[in-house]
Amino acid sequence: MPRLSEVIAVLESLWPAERAESWDAVGTVVGEPDQEVVRVLFAVDPVQETVDEAVRLGADLLVTHHPLYLRGTTTVAASTFKGRVVHTLIKNDIALHVAHTNADTADPGVSDALAGALDLRVVRPLVPDPTDPEGRRGLGRVCALDHPLTVRELAARAAERLPATAQGIRVAGDPEALVRTVAVSGGSGDSLFDHVRAAGVDAFLTADLRHHPASEFMADRAHGPLALLDAAHWATEWPWCELAAAQLDEISDRHGWNLRVHVSKTVTDPWTAHAASSDGPSPATAPPRSASRAPAPSDTSGAPN
Numbered sequence: 001m002p003r004l005s006e007v008i009a010v011l012e013s014l015w016p017a018e019r020a021e022s023w024d025a026v027g028t029v030v031g032e033p034d035q036e037v038v039r040v041l042f043a044v045d046p047v048q049e050t051v052d053e054a055v056r057l058g059a060d061l062l063v064t065h066h067p068l069y070l071r072g073t074t075t076v077a078a079s080t081f082k083g084r085v086v087h088t089l090i091k092n093d094i095a096l097h098v099a100h101t102n103a104d105t106a107d108p109g110v111s112d113a114l115a116g117a118l119d120l121r122v123v124r125p126l127v128p129d130p131t132d133p134e135g136r137r138g139l140g141r142v143c144a145l146d147h148p149l150t151v152r153e154l155a156a157r158a159a160e161r162l163p164a165t166a167q168g169i170r171v172a173g174d175p176e177a178l179v180r181t182v183a184v185s186g187g188s189g190d191s192l193f194d195h196v197r198a199a200g201v202d203a204f205l206t207a208d209l210r211h212h213p214a215s216e217f218m219a220d221r222a223h224g225p226l227a228l229l230d231a232a233h234w235a236t237e238w239p240w241c242e243l244a245a246a247q248l249d250e251i252s253d254r255h256g257w258n259l260r261v262h263v264s265k266t267v268t269d270p271w272t273a274h275a276a277s278s279d280g281p282s283p284a285t286a287p288p289r290s291a292s293r294a295p296a297p298s299d300t301s302g303a304p305n
């Protein structure tokens with residue numbers, strides 16, 4: 001049975017802390033190095049729901065993608081929600097370890113897992129890490145589809161293969177355009193638009209796209225028609241938990257550790273419902289503003305998946 005320090009050393013070899021962005025906060029947040037580890041849970045978010053899941057499982061270690069504390073703090077009082085997380089972890093002898101931007105750029109990393117979930121063939125990183133002589137590490141991935149799909153079909157595949165969220169998949173651009181190459185980036189991707197244009201792909205699948213960057217990206221036709229597919233942030237990063245769990249499982253087998261490695265089933269996407277507005281009035285047919293009321297949501301149960 002390995003000690004926490006031994007398991008952490010393995011996690012550090014997969015996702016070295018020095019490969020994280022300078023603003024990031026990765027590594028071990030809570031943990032007693034000599035404690036023995038049997039059960040490990042991987043999750044995207046270090047929130048009370050996933051910590052409670054770790055408690056129910058009897059986990060000794062929770063590994064999350066997002067940091068608990070990204071900036072400094074002066075309190076872990078249980079009256080704060082992050083302090084409550086820390087208290088729950090310590091009271092239940094559960095360690096917390098974070099692999100964030102060091103897992104984004106890893107080989108394999110967060111966007112490899114996203115590409116794998118969608119059956120996309122990874123060609124290269126979207127933004128290669130200049131310190132990797134093999135050119136395999138870096139942010140995002142440029143992928144090929146062995147059988148081209150329309151944007152609509154690719155969005156349907158993403159909605160089907162990624163864990164279900166209220167948002168589902170939003171599309172910008174011609175839904176019937178054919179996609180042969182697509183860039184993917186798990187998590188917030190609108191800072192990567194210049195790289196996506198330079199990659200010359202047919203589409204970009206990511207999360208957290210905002211009005212102005214998306215609108216300006218779509219208006220710039222100099223690089224040919226491009227489609228945007230916007231998924232829920234949590235859903236684009238969750239496949240990494242399965243990939244990471246498989247990586248740790250394999251290492252555990254090699255060491256004869258017999259770790260029990262789990263992937264969180266808790267949906268921690270903050271959005272809980274979606275009201276489709278396709279049947280509502282368009283601005284051209286809507287009654288004058290003074291007389292109008294907000295169109296009734298046509299479907300509050302939401303979720304085109």
Ligand SMILES: [Zn+2]
Nearest residue numbers: 187188233237
């Ligand atoms: Zn993220």
